[in-house]
């Protein structure tokens with residue numbers, strides 16, 4: 001359901017060209033749980049942005065749930081991001097002036113009636129253990145709680161895929177593990193696909209698939225069956 005074929009992506013910085021991805025091919029079936037590991041600058045975030053339809057590619061093909069991401073216009077990409085993909089970032093990326101509930105409502109604000117949306121947002125906040133924090137501004141929540149709001153915001157669209165870029169990078173291990181458990185629940189109970197960038201090799205080992213990137217290329221793709 002996520003398929004990349006010979007993807008090339010470079011950036012121009014002044015007169016220099018930086019080759020961020022040098023011919024990446026990858027297939028992840030629906031319901032996969034995969035981590036992406038690699039040293040700083042190896043191309044992990046570029047790959048993440050490309051799978052999420054956040055960046056254009058120079059060459060190759062990118063398919064998400066049978067949709068040719070590489071050929072779509074901005075409006076179509078926005079629809080795919082809204083309907084298929086939930087994003088979670090290291091820095092949470094919450095709107096500071098909006099409450100937890102409002103942050104979670106954000107992805108569907110123009111698409112669902114407000115009463116239904118409020119109820120739905122409250123239900124996903126309940127699911128991530130924040131049913132008693134609906135009206136809190138992010139500044140009144142701990143880092144772990146803010147990231148759980150971000151997970152709820154990703155859940156609200158009932159996506160098929162959650163893309164998480166270092167979701168535990170700013171958290172202590174206990175709060176980090178709560179986030180991992182929510183992502184693993186999404187994978188195990190909802191049958192969703194999780195693709196997570198991590199520097200934490202212990203976390204990488206928990207996934208069914210580990211994709212290692214070096215200098216813009218996939219150097220290994222390990223698969224194992226979780227018991």
Ligand SMILES: Nc1ncnc2c1ncn2[C@@H]1O[C@H](COP(=O)(O)OP(=O)(O)OP(=O)(O)O)[C@@H](O)[C@H]1O
Pocket residue numbers: 011012013018019020038039040041042043044045046047
């Ligand atoms: N917007 C950009 N403009 C110019 N160069 C970029 C841009 N984004 C990424 N790069 C370059 O592309 C290469 C891959 O970057 P990328 O962010 O994908 O690596 P990464 O593996 O995610 O690194 P990190 O672990 O440090 O986040 C690096 O050399 C980086 O400097």
